[in-house]
Amino acid sequence: MTRSCIMRILVLGGAGYIGSHTALELIKAGNEVIVADNLSTGYLKAVPECAKFFKGDLHDFDFLDNLFKSEKVDAVIHFAAFSLVGESVTAPLRYYDNNLCGTKTLLEAMVKNSVDKIVFSSTAATYGEPKNIPILESDPTCPTNPYGETKLAMEKMFYWTARAHGLRYVSLRYFNACGADESGEIGEAHNPESHLIPLILQVPNGQREAVSVYGTDHDTPDGTCIRDYIHVTDLAQAHILAVKYLVNGGESDIFNLGNGVGYSVREVIDAARKVTGHPIPAVETPRRAGDPARLVASSEKAKKILGWKPEHDSLEEIIASAWKWHINHPQGYNG
Secondary structure (H helix, E strand, O other): OHOOOOEEEEOOOOOOHHHHHHEEEEEEEEEEEEEEEEOOOOHHHHHHOOOEEEEEEOOOOOOOOHHHHHHOOOOEEEEEOOHHHHHHHHHOOOOOHHHHHHHHHHHHHHHHOOEEEEEEEEHHHHHHHOOOEEOOOOOEEEEOOOOOOOOOOOHHHHHHHHHHHHOOEEEEOOOOEEEOOOOOOOOOOOOOOOOOHHHHHHHHOOOOOOEEEEOOOOOOOOOOOOOOOOEHHHHHHHHHHHHHHHHHHOOOEEEEEOOOOOOEEEHHHHHHHHHHHOOOOOEEOOOOOOOOOOOOOOHHHHHHHHOOOOOOOOOOHHHHHHHHHHHOOOOOOHH
């Protein structure tokens, strides 16, 4: 990368799972990275050594104001949001406070400091129970849980702020992030863990007896939920392409990110059995509140406009990369 192409990017939530992988990929490409995180769910060990780190909260206007003044950035990538569907159903006000109020403060600080480009980590949960498969960006948005509702409201906040203040944004609605960096040095670590592949891999790692299958009566071929699984490094590359798109003058837009292929919970468990060589017992349990039966993306728009193409789209490759991380870091970043 030539010197003129180097970007200076602020990654909010860059100590989290997708944020840390995106920060790493930005640095690999020769960019300058500033990470800001309150470490409520992220880990300092996940932040790349070459990144400049600031601990602070999105609700803190003075922190953000000073950050924008001291670190002149070309664009912001925003990962700083709570993201557990089940928790959002039982604690909706916590999600509205963190996701919406925090983003409002962020946008106030950006407007004040004339920072006018942001890439937003959104979600397929904005669609709710989709009417069509694969899902298009133009399909109706009708979230079935507060997590999806807050992310959709954040998108609308960007839209109206853009109209009023000249901000340009890209919202990336993605599906099930999974896998880990090829080095095996950073990966997925949530406490408590709620994502399917890490939960499955806890069984061969000796951390649980069996994996739970939530709902076997969905309107799918084997009765279990179908999801579109996308490698975290491919997601990271999409965020970088979205920043470049904005830096090069691209207009505000929304893009789906997925592999366009859906796998059921049973299929993911079977693939993990193959990768790990472990039987991985499964226990059937009732459905979870707010879980759509199928979520599969059409990513044709992102491929056409951003030039994005998933490079790690094999389910077994995704699980193998996650297994490399989890087997060497059974306690995540706390081990």
